[in-house]
Amino acid sequence: MEADGVIGRYAIVGAFAASYYVEPTLTAELDILVSFEMEARQRKSGLVTLEPIFSYRKDKGYEEFRKDVVIEGWPVQFIPVADDLDAAALAEAKEANIDDNAGAVRTRVLGAEHLVASCLRIGRAKDFIRITQLLEGNVLDLPLLCTILSRHGLTESWRAFCFRNGISDPCGPY
Amino acid sequence: MIYPDVSDILARKAEARKEIASPSFAEKIAIIEAMRERVAPFKRAREQRLATQEQRLTKQAVRRIGA
Numbered sequence: 001m002e003a004d005g006v007i008g009r010y011a012i013v014g015a016f017a018a019s020y021y022v023e024p025t026l027t028a029e030l031d032i033l034v035s036f037e038m039e040a041r042q043r044k045s046g047l048v049t050l051e052p053i054f055s056y057r058k059d060k061g062y063e064e065f066r067k068d069v070v071i072e073g074w075p076v077q078f079i080p081v082a083d084d085l086d087a088a089a090l091a092e093a094k095e096a097n098i099d100d101n102a103g104a105v106r107t108r109v110l111g112a113e114h115l116v117a118s119c120l121r122i123g124r125a126k127d128f129i130r131i132t133q134l135l136e137g138n139v140l141d142l143p144l145l146c147t148i149l150s151r152h153g154l155t156e157s158w159r160a161f162c163f164r165n166g167i168s169d170p171c172g173p174y
Numbered sequence: 175m176i177y178p179d180v181s182d183i184l185a186r187k188a189e190a191r192k193e194i195a196s197p198s199f200a201e202k203i204a205i206i207e208a209m210r211e212r213v214a215p216f217k218r219a220r221e222q223r224l225a226t227q228e229q230r231l232t233k234q235a236v237r238r239i240g241a
Binding site: 137 | 188191192194195198199200201202203204205206209210213
């Protein structure tokens with residue numbers, strides 16, 4: 001879809017992205033953070049439409065399930081870039097290879113530190129579990145994480161998360 | 175009451191988590207797919223249960239409206 005110009009840059013986020021770094025987690029769908037080239041009139045209104053994806057779905061004969069596009073059996077949720085954090089996370093997403101018997105596929109996965117920042121911003125119980133998994137998995141570049149949190153105004157949420165979970169704050173003292 | 179020490183169980187669990195975190199991305203995707211297949215019957219059963227529940231509530235609402 002990226003090569004066909006339907007979407008701009010993309011990266012895997014959510015449970016699949018977390019599974020890249022730590023133990024695999026059960027999930028119902030594949031979440032994709034995606035940017036779109038906006039036309040001038042869209043830039044004015046700020047509205048992003050997923051129409052190109054749904055047109056592409058129809059052309060390719062992919063099914064739709066609860067507003068997700070089902071690609072090769074997986075409901076895929078396309079999440080448009082919604083703020084500076086998303087934009088930075090997408091720009092700095094890591095290149096990843098999926099090598100199996102069917103051959104190699106190159107893709108992009110959100111960096112672990114941006115994944116933590118994103119989970120913190122969303123703030124559901126399962127997002128906090130994901131942060132804990134990434135912390136316990138020792139996969140985080142902590143100085144980088146602290147910089148990202150500070151840059152995107154998430155320091156207070158992070159301090160509260162650390163306090164609630166009895167974690168010694170690696171970004172402190174402030 | 176004396177409780178048993180479960181620290182070795184927790185340590186083994188942490189070790190197991192570390193082990194399943196080490197395969198390649200492709201292998202992990204295969205694990206996720208396998209997990210999805212394993213829970214599919216439970217998911218179907220839950221959806222059926224919810225549909226039945228919804229049907230029951232709709233019936234109740236219709237009955238109330240009619241009463």
